[in-house]
Amino acid sequence: MPTKLERIAEIAKERPEERFTSLVHLINEESLIQAHRRMKAKKVPGIDKVTKDKYEENLEENIKDLITRMKRNAYRPQPALRRYIFKTGTNKTRPLGIPAYEDKLVQLALKEILEAVYEQDFLNYSYGFRPQLGCHKALKALNYIIEKKGINYIVDADIKGFFEHLDHKRLMEFLSIRIADPKINRLIVKFLKAGVMEEGSLLPTLEGTPQGGIISPLLANIYLHYVLDLWFKETIRERCKGSAYLIRYADDFTCCFQYLEEAHRFYQDLTERLKEFNLELAEDKSKIISFGKDSLEPLTFDFLGFTHYAGKNKKGKFRVKRKTSRKKFTASLKRCKEWLKINRNTKTKIIMQKLTIKLLGYYRYCGITDNTKALVGFRTEVGKLLFKWMNRRSQKRSFDWNKFNLFLKRYPLPIPKSTVHIYDLSPNFSYLC
Numbered sequence: 001m002p003t004k005l006e007r008i009a010e011i012a013k014e015r016p017e018e019r020f021t022s023l024v025h026l027i028n029e030e031s032l033i034q035a036h037r038r039m040k041a042k043k044v045p046g047i048d049k050v051t052k053d054k055y056e057e058n059l060e061e062n063i064k065d066l067i068t069r070m071k072r073n074a075y076r077p078q079p080a081l082r083r084y085i086f087k088t089g090t091n092k093t094r095p096l097g098i099p100a101y102e103d104k105l106v107q108l109a110l111k112e113i114l115e116a117v118y119e120q121d122f123l124n125y126s127y128g129f130r131p132q133l134g135c136h137k138a139l140k141a142l143n144y145i146i147e148k149k150g151i152n153y154i155v156d157a158d159i160k161g162f163f164e165h166l167d168h169k170r171l172m173e174f175l176s177i178r179i180a181d182p183k184i185n186r187l188i189v190k191f192l193k194a195g196v197m198e199e200g201s202l203l204p205t206l207e208g209t210p211q212g213g214i215i216s217p218l219l220a221n222i223y224l225h226y227v228l229d230l231w232f233k234e235t236i237r238e239r240c241k242g243s244a245y246l247i248r249y250a251d252d253f254t255c256c257f258q259y260l261e262e263a264h265r266f267y268q269d270l271t272e273r274l275k276e277f278n279l280e281l282a283e284d285k286s287k288i289i290s291f292g293k294d295s296l297e298p299l300t301f302d303f304l305g306f307t308h309y310a311g312k313n314k315k316g317k318f319r320v321k322r323k324t325s326r327k328k329f330t331a332s333l334k335r336c337k338e339w340l341k342i343n344r345n346t347k348t349k350i351i352m353q354k355l356t357i358k359l360l361g362y363y364r365y366c367g368i369t370d371n372t373k374a375l376v377g378f379r380t381e382v383g384k385l386l387f388k389w390m391n392r393r394s395q396k397r398s399f400d401w402n403k404f405n406l407f408l409k410r411y412p413l414p415i416p417k418s419t420v421h422i423y424d425l426s427p428n429f430s431y432l433c
Contacts, residue, residue, distance in 0.1 A: 097210020
């Protein structure tokens with residue numbers, strides 16, 4: 001027998017015009033306890049400073065109290081804790097908003113309800129923060145499109161500060177197309193308007209949805225489903241005489257066209273389309289480039305941490321290749337350097353265990369077809385950093401290179417290998433609408 005969420009998903013798929021009027025009861029004691037169990041123990045706490053372990057000390061009482069407040073309409077999300085992280089490969093920062101612990105639980109339960117509905121609506125253009133999808137499948141789809149669909153031009157587009165400028169009113173209009181439960185909609189508004197706490201000051205959130213919130217990526221996908229995906233399918237592709245495709249990962253997207261004039265027209269229309277919804281194209285980061293098997297001088301473009309460039313297969317035919325982008329390579333190396341600097345006085349065995357885990361994580365993401373050279377280069381640079389910081393553990397130099405090579409025989413850095421094969425498509429390959 002299907003669960004309640006599975007039944008909602010079935011109805012949403014069978015009846016695309018259905019508006020769901022009664023959903024809030026699904027945020028109950030059972031769903032909140034499940035949300036608690038799924039929460040990672042090492043999640044950074046919000047302004048309440050409550051961790052998973054702390055909340056679990058009185059789990060049943062805490063959940064019952066939360067449910068009671070929600071039923072009485074007395075539940076109020078706390079402001080998100082504002083933190084800043086560096087953007088990949090730059091000195092610019094990106095704001096994060098970290099919710100309080102019980103707000104994380106409610107957001108996770110709410111996310112599962114909305115996901116049951118919207119996973120039936122989302123198009124195969126969208127890969128970010130969705131079940132069973134992700135970056136690697138987006139890259140496989142992009143590779144397939146460029147090589148098999150007669151693509152000659154790429155629109156490399158960037159939305160300026162998308163998560164900071166998402167329009168609340170427009171979002172709620174989009175949500176009301178499918179969600180007609182006023183309690184669910186009021187709950188979403190509460191999260192949007194909860195504000196952020198920055199250095200002790202409460203700042204209002206008149207627009208945007210904070211990155212770091214559990215529900216934010218889904219709300220972003222819903223917003224861009226209507227603003228970008230449906231518009232591309234129903235307007236842009238319908239008028240194009242040649243091939244036209246969109247691959248989107250959250251607010252990062254790439255569009256592929258067969259004809260230059262259609263790429264130019266899309267770029268112009270995209271600028272106006274985004275303005276309608278309180279968004280702006282970052283023109284300094286957006287461009288149209290020649291790229292494809294018929295391009296005379298193909299350029300390169302970056303997408304999802306990789307630089308895509310034109311190459312040839314063993315038969316001399318055009319093939320898309322990719323390598324770790326300079327921005328991602330540099331940023332990952334910088335994080336590794338900072339970690340080694342902070343932990344240089346930790347026991348050697350522990351340093352090497354944790355460094356191995358970090359490298360394997362890097363390989364899992366970047367270990368993709370054609371990228372072996374960049375992986376080997378990254379391992380080499382990490383080895384140089386390790387040599388440097390191991391020699392700064394004391395005033396006396398610990399290693400020369402001969403001793404360091406002996407050290408690496410005892411504590412070897414993992415050998416990089418490709419684990420993601422770009423042409424290994426799933427049996428139910430249906431990435432393209």
